[in-house]
Amino acid sequence: MDISSVGSEGADVRLTRGEVLAIRNIAERADMVPLELRGPGQMFERLATQFGDLAESMDNPSWTTGRATHVEPEATTRDEFGEFVVGVIADFAESGRAEWENNTLERFLDGLAAFALTRVNGRAAEVQEGASWALFAELIAAATGYE
Structure with missing residues:
Protein backbone atom coordinates (compact mmCIF):
# COMPACT_ATOMS: atom_id res chain seq x y z
CA MET A 1 0.00 0.00 0.00
CA ASP A 2 1.28 3.43 -0.87
CA ILE A 3 -0.20 6.38 1.02
CA SER A 4 0.98 9.50 -0.77
CA SER A 5 -1.02 12.12 1.10
CA VAL A 6 -3.22 12.31 4.16
CA GLY A 7 -5.55 15.20 4.80
CA SER A 8 -8.56 16.01 6.91
CA GLU A 9 -10.90 14.85 4.14
CA GLY A 10 -9.18 11.56 3.33
CA ALA A 11 -6.05 9.91 2.04
CA ASP A 12 -4.63 9.15 -1.39
CA VAL A 13 -4.03 5.41 -1.27
CA ARG A 14 -2.69 3.19 -4.04
CA LEU A 15 -3.02 -0.56 -3.70
CA THR A 16 -1.21 -3.34 -5.48
CA ARG A 17 -3.19 -6.04 -7.25
CA GLY A 18 -2.34 -8.42 -4.42
CA GLU A 19 -3.68 -6.01 -1.81
CA VAL A 20 -6.90 -5.54 -3.77
CA LEU A 21 -7.29 -9.32 -3.99
CA ALA A 22 -6.61 -9.64 -0.26
CA ILE A 23 -9.36 -7.10 0.46
CA ARG A 24 -11.73 -9.01 -1.78
CA ASN A 25 -10.79 -12.25 -0.06
CA ILE A 26 -11.56 -10.70 3.33
CA ALA A 27 -14.89 -9.39 2.09
CA GLU A 28 -15.88 -12.75 0.57
CA ARG A 29 -14.65 -15.05 3.33
CA ALA A 30 -15.47 -12.98 6.40
CA ASP A 31 -18.51 -11.32 4.82
CA MET A 32 -17.22 -8.02 6.22
CA VAL A 33 -14.24 -5.73 6.35
CA PRO A 34 -13.03 -4.16 9.56
CA LEU A 35 -14.48 -0.68 9.84
CA GLU A 36 -13.63 0.07 13.46
CA LEU A 37 -9.92 0.84 13.18
CA ARG A 38 -8.75 3.81 15.25
CA GLY A 39 -5.82 6.14 14.78
CA PRO A 40 -4.64 9.75 14.88
CA GLY A 41 -7.18 11.97 13.23
CA GLN A 42 -9.30 8.88 12.52
CA MET A 43 -7.07 8.22 9.48
CA PHE A 44 -7.26 4.46 9.92
CA GLU A 45 -11.03 4.54 10.20
CA ARG A 46 -11.20 6.44 6.90
CA LEU A 47 -8.84 3.94 5.30
CA ALA A 48 -10.97 1.06 6.56
CA THR A 49 -14.07 2.71 5.10
CA GLN A 50 -12.29 3.16 1.78
CA PHE A 51 -11.26 -0.50 1.87
CA GLY A 52 -14.85 -1.46 2.56
CA ASP A 53 -16.04 0.61 -0.41
CA LEU A 54 -13.32 -0.89 -2.57
CA ALA A 55 -14.22 -4.42 -1.51
CA GLU A 56 -17.87 -3.77 -2.40
CA SER A 57 -16.82 -2.48 -5.82
CA MET A 58 -15.01 -5.76 -6.51
CA ASP A 59 -18.08 -7.13 -8.26
CA ASN A 60 -16.88 -5.11 -11.24
CA PRO A 61 -15.43 -7.70 -13.65
CA SER A 62 -12.47 -5.44 -14.44
CA TRP A 63 -11.25 -6.11 -10.87
CA THR A 64 -11.95 -9.81 -10.65
CA THR A 65 -9.54 -12.59 -11.37
CA GLY A 66 -10.36 -16.06 -12.51
CA ARG A 67 -11.08 -19.04 -10.36
CA ALA A 68 -9.52 -22.43 -9.93
CA THR A 69 -11.28 -25.66 -10.80
CA HIS A 70 -14.25 -26.61 -8.65
CA VAL A 71 -13.13 -30.27 -8.59
CA GLU A 72 -11.64 -31.22 -5.22
CA PRO A 73 -8.22 -32.91 -5.42
CA GLU A 74 -9.07 -35.88 -3.19
CA ALA A 75 -7.25 -38.62 -5.10
CA THR A 76 -5.37 -41.30 -3.20
CA THR A 77 -5.22 -44.00 -5.88
Missing part, protein backbone atom coordinates in the same frame (compact mmCIF):
# COMPACT_ATOMS: atom_id res chain seq x y z
CA ARG A 78 -4.32 -44.01 -9.54
CA ASP A 79 -7.97 -44.55 -10.54
CA GLU A 80 -9.14 -41.69 -8.29
CA PHE A 81 -6.50 -39.47 -9.86
CA GLY A 82 -7.77 -40.40 -13.33
CA GLU A 83 -11.35 -39.60 -12.27
CA PHE A 84 -10.15 -36.28 -10.84
CA VAL A 85 -8.48 -35.35 -14.15
CA VAL A 86 -11.66 -36.28 -16.05
CA GLY A 87 -13.58 -33.96 -13.69
CA VAL A 88 -11.09 -31.13 -14.22
CA ILE A 89 -11.44 -31.52 -18.00
CA ALA A 90 -15.24 -31.42 -17.68
CA ASP A 91 -15.04 -28.31 -15.47
CA PHE A 92 -12.81 -26.62 -18.05
CA ALA A 93 -15.18 -27.55 -20.88
CA GLU A 94 -18.25 -26.34 -18.95
CA SER A 95 -17.04 -22.91 -17.82
CA GLY A 96 -13.35 -23.05 -17.03
CA ARG A 97 -12.30 -21.76 -20.44
CA ALA A 98 -13.98 -18.46 -19.54
CA GLU A 99 -13.59 -18.50 -15.74
CA TRP A 100 -10.31 -20.16 -14.78
CA GLU A 101 -7.42 -17.90 -13.85
CA ASN A 102 -5.02 -20.07 -15.87
CA ASN A 103 -7.14 -21.00 -18.88
CA THR A 104 -4.35 -21.41 -21.45
CA LEU A 105 -1.66 -24.09 -21.56
CA GLU A 106 1.06 -21.49 -20.97
CA ARG A 107 -0.68 -20.00 -17.92
CA PHE A 108 -1.60 -23.45 -16.59
CA LEU A 109 2.00 -24.66 -16.84
CA ASP A 110 3.23 -21.43 -15.26
CA GLY A 111 0.82 -21.94 -12.35
CA LEU A 112 1.86 -25.59 -12.10
CA ALA A 113 5.54 -24.68 -11.92
CA ALA A 114 4.90 -21.88 -9.40
CA PHE A 115 2.88 -24.13 -7.10
CA ALA A 116 5.36 -27.01 -7.45
CA LEU A 117 8.11 -24.64 -6.27
CA THR A 118 6.00 -23.40 -3.33
CA ARG A 119 5.96 -25.04 0.08
CA VAL A 120 2.86 -24.95 2.28
CA ASN A 121 3.52 -23.70 5.82
CA GLY A 122 2.55 -26.17 8.49
CA ARG A 123 2.60 -29.19 6.19
CA ALA A 124 5.21 -31.88 6.81
CA ALA A 125 8.13 -31.96 4.38
CA GLU A 126 7.55 -35.68 3.72
CA VAL A 127 4.02 -34.91 2.49
CA GLN A 128 5.25 -32.11 0.23
CA GLU A 129 8.29 -33.92 -1.13
CA GLY A 130 6.93 -37.44 -1.55
CA ALA A 131 5.30 -38.11 -4.91
CA SER A 132 1.70 -39.33 -4.52
CA TRP A 133 -1.56 -39.31 -6.45
CA ALA A 134 -2.89 -36.82 -3.90
CA LEU A 135 0.03 -34.46 -4.55
CA PHE A 136 -0.38 -34.76 -8.32
CA ALA A 137 -4.09 -33.92 -8.00
CA GLU A 138 -3.32 -30.98 -5.70
CA LEU A 139 -0.73 -29.65 -8.18
CA ILE A 140 -3.19 -29.82 -11.09
CA ALA A 141 -6.01 -28.21 -9.11
CA ALA A 142 -3.71 -25.43 -7.95
CA ALA A 143 -2.34 -24.87 -11.45
CA THR A 144 -5.81 -23.90 -12.70
CA GLY A 145 -5.93 -20.83 -10.46
CA TYR A 146 -2.53 -20.21 -8.85
CA GLU A 147 -1.04 -16.80 -9.67
